[in-house]
Amino acid sequence: MVNAIAFIAIGFILMELAGWFIHKYLMHGPLWMIHQTHHRPSKSFFELNDLFSVLFGSIAVILIFKGLDALDYRFWMGVGISIYGVLYFILHDVWVHRRLKWFGKPRNPILRGIFKAHQAHHKTNKKEEAVSFGLFLVPRKYFKEDEE
Template sequence: MFEAIGFTFLGFLLMELAGWFIHKYLMHGPLWMIHKTHHQPSKSFFELNDLFSLGFGSVAVLLIFLGMDGFDYRFWIGIGISVYGISYFFLHDVLVHRRLKWFDRPKNSFLKGIFRAHQAHHRTNKKEDAVSFGLFIVPKEFFKNEEK
């Protein structure tokens, strides 16, 4: 059981680290033509950038299927990536971008920090000059208490 929890956590952590790297160096690099749809106003529910989520989800499904026989490390890493994807959906798409208006703006200080970091990331709609590329791992400055 501890092994399953460990590999699930590892999958989650690896997804955050890989996501940060991919976002900074690929999405804001050679794959900008796809990612820029996320930085531009749109009236559509879907954007070309959603292809990245399909890609990450496909990796998770593949790992789960490869590890199903015996529930080995691949299965649990795939589960960790899936948990990350679900978290991403709720934090990024629902809470921050309000693609589905299920919740109000965050009141929790951790969620506020994530929200502020993502707002700072979207201050530019250009390939360059963006900040804060992670979802959970963001600079400390975004978690400082607001001035009253």
């Protein structure tokens, strides 16, 4: 059980670290043509950028299936990536971008910091000028109350 929890945490943490790196150096680099759909107004519920979620979700599913028989590290890391994906969907797509209008503005200071960091990220629609590339790895300045 301890191993399962450890590998879930490893999968979750690796997803945030990989997501930060991929977002900063690939999505805001050579894959900008796909990611820019996320930085521009859209009339559609879906955007080309959603392909990244399909990719990351596919990795989680593959890991889960590969580790299913033995319930080994691959299974639990896939679960960790899946938990990250669910939280990403809720925090990023539903709450910050309001693709589904389930929540109002955040009152919790941690959620407010995440919200402010993502708003700062979207102040520009240019690939070179963006800041704050993680979902949970957020610079401290966004957690200060005077950063309204």
